[in-house]
Amino acid sequence: MAYLDRTSETIGQQRVTGRAVREVAKTPTARVQRHEQHHVIFYEGDQAERIFELQDGIVMLYKLLPDGRRQVVEILNRGMIFGTAGGERYDCSAETLTPVRLAVHDRREVDASAVLQSHVAKCLMSQMERLHEHAMLLGRKSAMERVASYLIRMVPNRGGEGCTGPLSETCDPHDLVLTMTRQEIADYLGLTIETVSRVISELKRRGVIRLERQDRIHVTRVCGLCQLTGIH
Amino acid sequence: MAYLDRTSETIGQQRVTGRAVREVAKTPTARVQRHEQHHVIFYEGDQAERIFELQDGIVMLYKLLPDGRRQVVEILNRGMIFGTAGGERYDCSAETLTPVRLAVHDRREVDASAVLQSHVAKCLMSQMERLHEHAMLLGRKSAMERVASYLIRMVPNRGGEGCTGPLSETCDPHDLVLTMTRQEIADYLGLTIETVSRVISELKRRGVIRLERQDRIHVTRVCGLCQLTGIH
DNA sequence: CGAATAATTGAGGCCTATCAAACCGCGTGG
DNA sequence: CCACGCGGTTTGATAGGCCTCAATTATTCG
Structure with missing residues (x-):
C-alpha cells in the first residue's frame, strides 16, 4: 500500500531523511x-x-x-x-x-x-x-470490488501486495468504524449511494460482514472480503 | 490544467525556482x-x-x-x-x-x-x-465525456478552466495525431475498445470531428467538443 | 417521542460490456 | 498485380450491471 514506510515525522520537527542538508529553513515552526x-x-x-x-x-x-x-x-x-x-x-x-x-x-x-x-x-x-x-x-473494478477494496483498506496489514491470503494468521474477524457517510463513500468510489448500500447488504447476506450500527462494521471473514477486491 | 506554468527547466541544468538554495547536489549530471x-x-x-x-x-x-x-x-x-x-x-x-x-x-x-x-x-x-x-x-463522466475530455487535452489552450467558451478566438478547427491505439485509449479512460470506437464514430456522425486516418483526427468544431467534456 | 436525516429496498431503464462478425490498411509473397 | 493474412478497428446484437426514481425503513437528535 501507499503509506507503509512513511515515518510519522512532522514538518515542524525538522527531521530529514537521507543525507543531511546544511541549509536550514527560516521559519520552520508551522x-x-x-x-x-x-x-x-x-x-x-x-x-x-x-x-x-x-x-x-x-x-x-x-x-x-x-x-x-x-x-x-x-x-x-x-x-x-x-x-x-x-x-x-x-x-x-x-x-x-x-x-x-x-x-x-x-x-x-x-x-x-x-x-x-x-x-x-x-x-x-x-x-x-x-x-x-x-x-x-x-x-x-466492479461495484463489489470497489466496496470490498474500500473496506479492506481499514483493516490493518490487509489489502496490500503483502497480503498473503488465507494462510495468514491475520484472517481473524475485525471491527471497523466508517468515518464517511454512504454518500461520501459513493462519491469516493464512483458509485451511487444506492449501489453502495446494495453491495453492503449483499456482503451481509453472504456472511462476510455484520453491521453493528450504520457506521460500525464487523468483518466476519477478512479473507473473504480480501478475495472480493479483485487483487487476488 | 495541470501543466500550465511548469517552466521547462531540466534537472541537469540545476536551475532553482524560489529562493536560492546554497547546497548544491553532488552529481547532478543525469x-x-x-x-x-x-x-x-x-x-x-x-x-x-x-x-x-x-x-x-x-x-x-x-x-x-x-x-x-x-x-x-x-x-x-x-x-x-x-x-x-x-x-x-x-x-x-x-x-x-x-x-x-x-x-x-x-x-x-x-x-x-x-x-x-x-x-x-x-x-x-x-x-x-x-x-x-x-x-x-x-x-x-460518461463515455462521451471521457473521450471528449481526452481529445480536447491535445488541443492547445483548451479543456482547462480558462477555456472561455464559444466567444474565444481559439475555436478554429484543429488537427491532432493520436499516439495511442484504441486499446490504450480505452485502458486510459476506463472503457472498452468498442465503446471508444463507437463514441468516435458518434462524434464523426455529429460532425464534430473527421478522421483523416485512424490516428489523425481533424477537429471540425473545437467548441462543440469542449461542450461534451462535462466541464461546461 | 416525533421530526428530520440517512440508509435501505424495489422496479424499471439506460449505458456500457460482451461476444461475434465484418471491415480496413498494409506488408508479404505467389 | 493481386490474393492472402494479419493486426487493429468498426459495427451489430444482446445482455447485464449500475443508475434513476420512488417508497419504505432505520437512525439521529431536539
Missing part, C-alpha cells in the same frame, strides 16, 4: 490549526497560499462538475500533505471528516525551504501511489 | 537514456532504484490486475517525472508510446540532493492535479 468535523478548509478555485500537513484526523479532497456531480479524489490521514498546487489555485476542495489538527505552512515558506520541499516530495510520492491504485479502482 | 516506441522502461513490482525525467516523447504508466484488466494511470509528456515510489518497488509499469529521451537519476542521488527533491516536488504537484482530474473522469 502554525497549528484545529477544525471540527465537516469543516471546509478550502474550496476548489481558492488562491493556493497554504500547504497543510494532517497531524491528526481525516480529510477528504473532492472536485465538482458544474452540474453537481462530485468525485472524492483523496482520503487523507495522519502524516499526509494537501493543499499542494501546480498553479495559482487549488484544484479541489478540502473538507474534514473528523475533528482534525493541521500544520499550516505558507506556500512561499515551503518554496524557500529545502527541508520542507524534501518532506513534501516524500509524501507526494506515497500519495501518488494511492491515486494510481484508486484510478485502477475507478476505471476497472 | 545519465541520458533513449528508447524506441513500445519499450517497457520498468515493470510494476521492479525494485525502484531510479527516477526518470521525460525530456522528450510520451510515456504511459499502467497497472494490471491478476486477471489481466489494465488501467493506464498516467500519460506523461516532456518535463514530467516518473519512477517515484513510496516504498521499495514501482507501483506501476512504464512504457513508451513514442521514441523518448530520458534523464535518469539514482534514487539515492535524488534523496541526497535538495535541488532534485525540490524539482521533483514541483513536478509531482502538477501531476497530482492531473490525477485528480482523471479520477473525476473515471468516477463520474
Whole structure:
C-alpha cells in the first residue's frame, strides 16, 4: 500500500531523511490549526497560499462538475500533505471528516525551504501511489470490488501486495468504524449511494460482514472480503 | 490544467525556482537514456532504484490486475517525472508510446540532493492535479465525456478552466495525431475498445470531428467538443 | 417521542460490456 | 498485380450491471 514506510515525522520537527542538508529553513515552526468535523478548509478555485500537513484526523479532497456531480479524489490521514498546487489555485476542495489538527505552512515558506520541499516530495510520492491504485479502482473494478477494496483498506496489514491470503494468521474477524457517510463513500468510489448500500447488504447476506450500527462494521471473514477486491 | 506554468527547466541544468538554495547536489549530471516506441522502461513490482525525467516523447504508466484488466494511470509528456515510489518497488509499469529521451537519476542521488527533491516536488504537484482530474473522469463522466475530455487535452489552450467558451478566438478547427491505439485509449479512460470506437464514430456522425486516418483526427468544431467534456 | 436525516429496498431503464462478425490498411509473397 | 493474412478497428446484437426514481425503513437528535 501507499503509506507503509512513511515515518510519522512532522514538518515542524525538522527531521530529514537521507543525507543531511546544511541549509536550514527560516521559519520552520508551522502554525497549528484545529477544525471540527465537516469543516471546509478550502474550496476548489481558492488562491493556493497554504500547504497543510494532517497531524491528526481525516480529510477528504473532492472536485465538482458544474452540474453537481462530485468525485472524492483523496482520503487523507495522519502524516499526509494537501493543499499542494501546480498553479495559482487549488484544484479541489478540502473538507474534514473528523475533528482534525493541521500544520499550516505558507506556500512561499515551503518554496524557500529545502527541508520542507524534501518532506513534501516524500509524501507526494506515497500519495501518488494511492491515486494510481484508486484510478485502477475507478476505471476497472466492479461495484463489489470497489466496496470490498474500500473496506479492506481499514483493516490493518490487509489489502496490500503483502497480503498473503488465507494462510495468514491475520484472517481473524475485525471491527471497523466508517468515518464517511454512504454518500461520501459513493462519491469516493464512483458509485451511487444506492449501489453502495446494495453491495453492503449483499456482503451481509453472504456472511462476510455484520453491521453493528450504520457506521460500525464487523468483518466476519477478512479473507473473504480480501478475495472480493479483485487483487487476488 | 495541470501543466500550465511548469517552466521547462531540466534537472541537469540545476536551475532553482524560489529562493536560492546554497547546497548544491553532488552529481547532478543525469545519465541520458533513449528508447524506441513500445519499450517497457520498468515493470510494476521492479525494485525502484531510479527516477526518470521525460525530456522528450510520451510515456504511459499502467497497472494490471491478476486477471489481466489494465488501467493506464498516467500519460506523461516532456518535463514530467516518473519512477517515484513510496516504498521499495514501482507501483506501476512504464512504457513508451513514442521514441523518448530520458534523464535518469539514482534514487539515492535524488534523496541526497535538495535541488532534485525540490524539482521533483514541483513536478509531482502538477501531476497530482492531473490525477485528480482523471479520477473525476473515471468516477463520474460518461463515455462521451471521457473521450471528449481526452481529445480536447491535445488541443492547445483548451479543456482547462480558462477555456472561455464559444466567444474565444481559439475555436478554429484543429488537427491532432493520436499516439495511442484504441486499446490504450480505452485502458486510459476506463472503457472498452468498442465503446471508444463507437463514441468516435458518434462524434464523426455529429460532425464534430473527421478522421483523416485512424490516428489523425481533424477537429471540425473545437467548441462543440469542449461542450461534451462535462466541464461546461 | 416525533421530526428530520440517512440508509435501505424495489422496479424499471439506460449505458456500457460482451461476444461475434465484418471491415480496413498494409506488408508479404505467389 | 493481386490474393492472402494479419493486426487493429468498426459495427451489430444482446445482455447485464449500475443508475434513476420512488417508497419504505432505520437512525439521529431536539
